[in-house]
Amino acid sequence: MLQKRKTVLITGASSGLGAGLAHEFAARGYNLALCARRTERLTDLQNRLEESYDVRIEVRSLDVNDHDQVFEVFQDFLRTFGSLERIIVNAGVGNGRRIGTGHFAINRQTAETNFIAALAQCEAAVEIFRKQNSGHLVAMSSMSAKRGLPKHLTTYAASKAGLAFLCEGIRAELLSTPIKVSTIYPGYIRTELNAGAKKLPFEIDQDIGCHALVRAIEREPVSACVPAWPWKVVGVLMQVLPLRWVARLN
Numbered sequence: 001m002l003q004k005r006k007t008v009l010i011t012g013a014s015s016g017l018g019a020g021l022a023h024e025f026a027a028r029g030y031n032l033a034l035c036a037r038r039t040e041r042l043t044d045l046q047n048r049l050e051e052s053y054d055v056r057i058e059v060r061s062l063d064v065n066d067h068d069q070v071f072e073v074f075q076d077f078l079r080t081f082g083s084l085e086r087i088i089v090n091a092g093v094g095n096g097r098r099i100g101t102g103h104f105a106i107n108r109q110t111a112e113t114n115f116i117a118a119l120a121q122c123e124a125a126v127e128i129f130r131k132q133n134s135g136h137l138v139a140m141s142s143m144s145a146k147r148g149l150p151k152h153l154t155t156y157a158a159s160k161a162g163l164a165f166l167c168e169g170i171r172a173e174l175l176s177t178p179i180k181v182s183t184i185y186p187g188y189i190r191t192e193l194n195a196g197a198k199k200l201p202f203e204i205d206q207d208i209g210c211h212a213l214v215r216a217i218e219r220e221p222v223s224a225c226v227p228a229w230p231w232k233v234v235g236v237l238m239q240v241l242p243l244r245w246v247a248r249l250n
Contacts, residue, residue: 012091020210
């Protein structure tokens with residue numbers, strides 16, 4: 001009997017880590033449900049992947065800050081594929097400004113996109129998984145979530161920490177079920193979204209980073225720092241070092 005091919009839903013899939021994850025999962029034979037705001041880039045990605053891999057790919061326009069649309073798009077993908085085995089909450093923004101410098105609107109947008117919109121995605125995903133009595137929820141947090149950080153990272157780090165604790169709570173709720181919940185903490189991965197930034201400590205390129213991310217995700221861990229070396233050690237140090245030392249790292 002042929003085994004049913006698994007489907008992975010990825011938000012924020014038009015560029016950066018989302019597009020890189022799509023390439024990696026397609027190469028492993030997964031069907032893909034891809035969504036993002038920029039549909040022209042999604043369609044281009046769909047065409048390139050379908051030319052290279054024998055997988056089914058569906059794309060939908062989605063602004064994750066339109067919370068009703070999140071539920072509609074996830075349900076539409078469910079009807080299209082019949083089931084969703086893995087949903088990756090990846091959409092997010094990296095903007096941020098120093099607190100108290102007159103940029104509340106930017107910081108609010110960062111918090112709303114990285115946490116409130118992520119909450120909507122988690123709600124929509126777990127609703128589907130509860131009905132299926134199966135599924136794997138994956139939240140893309142950040143190594144910055146390990147500690148409160150200064151400068152432009154303050155709101156970003158807090159929003160990613162909030163997402164990590166949200167997923168821990170969901171995991172606690174679902175411990176007695178077949179539904180798995182993973183929190184992923186990526187280190188510095190160079191993508192087109194941060195191409196203009198200065199070289200960062202221990203950074204790796206997108207291809208290497210996404211390959212490591214998918215390897216970690218497929219293990220369905222409770223949590224994972226990616227790549228494990230050196231970020232697992234760095235994560236521990238960030239939580240125990242004096243705050244003044246951590247502040248100098250950024």
